[in-house]
Amino acid sequence: MIFNSEISGQQQHTTSPVVTGGSVIALVYNGGVIVGTDTLCSYGSMAAFKNVQKIAQISKNTIYASSGEYSDFQQVVKELAKIDRSALQYDDGVHPSPKDYGNFLARLSYKKRCKINPLYLQNVIAGFHNGERYLGLIDIYGTYLESNFITTGFASYFCKAIISNYWNENCTLDQAKQVIRECFKVLFCRDCRAHDVIQLAYVDAQGAHIEESERVETKWDFNGFKSRANEKLHTQ
């Protein structure tokens, strides 16, 4: 049910997302963690905003990305940045570790889920702290999982096989990047709401690095497409 809030003043609950971001893929590699997203925000099935950054740096050694409602992503970035700034307030140089952010986000998501007004997101927190790599997945219900690799959205269906076959937790940064690029290639071909421009970001001992967006290479000049052999009318 949707109430007209001007008349009844009732709080509305997020029942379906409006502007959405696509899959997030995150992997650990030998020197840190890497996260990849595409740069598209869809308005339903319309590819509305094609150059959106969906990875945010929230502290020196932690980055955050999510798929789902983009306005919720923006709100979460603000909430997490507030925590990082608390170090300034207390003047004690203590910064939360990536795991602290992950747990905080899990508590926040769970609280909102209990009020039937969720943050419509699958969240990924990635970081490198005290020599340890961290990847956390927090879903719309507040479920909290740590893992060596994380996929959200359609990537969970299409990309796990690619990751299994071509990635291991001690690969190099370049190898991990190639695996992610390969995954987004497949996603662009098979997921209607995916885009071929992606962005990668990684966190290592030196801190967080968010790279410029790049276009994945896809091939469209197949003979089959040119001859349109698939499209011949079948007569009975």
Next chain:
Amino acid sequence: MLKHLYDTDCVTWSPQGKLFQVEYAMEAVKQGSICLGLKSNENVVLCSLKRQPSELAGYQEKQFKIDDHMAIAIAGLTADARVLCKYMRTECLEYKYTYESHHPVGRLVFKVAEKSQHKTQSGAKRPYGVGLLVAGIDPNGVHLFETCPSGNYYEYKCQAIGSRSQAARTYFESWFHLFEKSTLEQLILHGLSAIKKAIMEDEELNEKNVEVGILGKNLKFTHLNAQELRDYITKLEQFSPNSQIQQE
């Protein structure tokens, strides 16, 4: 301390710029029995002398665990200490619930100090009559803080508060340069030596009237039990800080 003009409430300054009610509250801390703390690179040790109200009574505990990584020793009004202890425990629990990690020590002391200061700026409230020694370990290192009723807090390498604490502080001033590299056992013996300076002539240290709490980077806060206390008090006879210098 003698009575002064301008000392009726917290909201009256004296012409010399003092808040007498706050000063009087700090007197309450000085009346409590001694407790002290000292830290090395790896450990913090809290020692306190427990008072027995009468022969029929038990000894008043002075050290309380706040969380696995933090503990306090109190001097002053035990009832006020209980309030602060409960507050600190609640804060640590909430922090752990939200972040799954330990509350940074300095931050909690800051919160306690803020709470204490609040009580010094109201016509209807009185300051807390208790001083805390907060021992804690967090990613920033090993900490020992003192809070006082005024709302100030200080970080220390070693500190003693309460009755006759000056004697213990004098001991610390002579030997604190050894503490950083001391082992846990040496630290405990230093703490007990310092407490020994502060007891009356006719009193003796025994496992009933002394309380020792230890905390380490890989050691959750624990109290020494009666047998361990007896052993350490026995070792105290042979212990001298000079022997530690010869070892190094």
